[in-house]
C-alpha cells in the first residue's frame with residue numbers, strides 16, 4: 001500500500017501539468033441557479049468528528065459493509081507556478097473526462113486546486129453547479145504540507161491555513177456555489193503538525209484506499225485493471241482530471257464503470273461515504 005501511495009504521490013509531485021477537469025458550459029445554461037438549492041444542496045455536508053486532541057480527521061474509505069459503493073475522485077492539479085505552461089497551451093483540464101462521467105451518469109468528487117479554478121473558471125463553475133459532482137479542496141498552490149513530499153515545494157506551517165482558504169476563495173470567485181469541507185493534501189502528504197494547523201479550517205482530510213496509477217500513464221488498460229483489482233465496498237479511488245498529466249484516464253473510466261456496475265457497485269460522491277462512515281461509528 002505504501003508503495004502504491006508513493007507512486008501516485010510522486011506522479012503528483014512531478015505533475016506540474018495537472019490541471020482542472022474541463023466541463024463544457026453550454027449544457028448548464030438551463031440548470032437551476034445556485035440560489036435555488038435543493039434540500040440536499042442546502043443541508044450541511046457530512047464531516048467526520050475531529051480526531052484525538054482536536055486534530056483534523058482523516059477519511060480513507062467508507063464502510064466495507066452495508067452495500068457496494070465506490071467513490072471515484074479526480075484531482076484537478078495545478079501548481080501555483082504553472083501559469084506560464086498553461087499560457088503556452090498545456091492542458092491542465094480534461095473536458096472530455098467530465099463529459100464521459102456525465103454520459104455514464106457517474107457521480108464524482110473533484111479535488112480542485114484554487115490555481116486550477118483561477119485558470120479554468122468556466123469549467124470549475126460548470127462542475128460546481130452540476131449536482132452530479134462535488135468540488136472539494138486540494139489546496140490553492142499544490143505545494144506540500146510536509147517537508148518531504150516527492151519534490152513538491154512546501155507551504156510553511158504559518159501559510160497552510162491561508163493556502164486552503166485561498167482555494168475556497170478561488171472557487172467562490174469562479175462561481176462555485178457549494179464547495180465541500182473536504183481537503184486532500186497535495187501528494188497525499190501530511191503529518192500531525194499539518195492536521196493540527198488545519199483544525200481551525202474545519203475540513204475533513206480525504207485520502208484514498210485505491211491508487212489508479214493514472215498520473216502520466218499512457219496504458220488505459222493497465223489503469224483500469226489496477227482499479228478493478230483494488231476496489232472493495234466503500235473504496236475511494238484517486239485519479240486525475242488533467243489532460244497533459246493523465247492522458248489515459250478518460251478511456252480507463254469508460255472501462256472501469258461498466259465493469260464495476262456489472263459487479264453490483266454503485267458510484268457515489270465522497271460525501272455519501274463520509275455520511276455512511278459517520279453512521280457506522
Ligand SMILES: [Zn+2]
Nearest residue numbers: 012075077187
Ligand atoms: Zn494533486
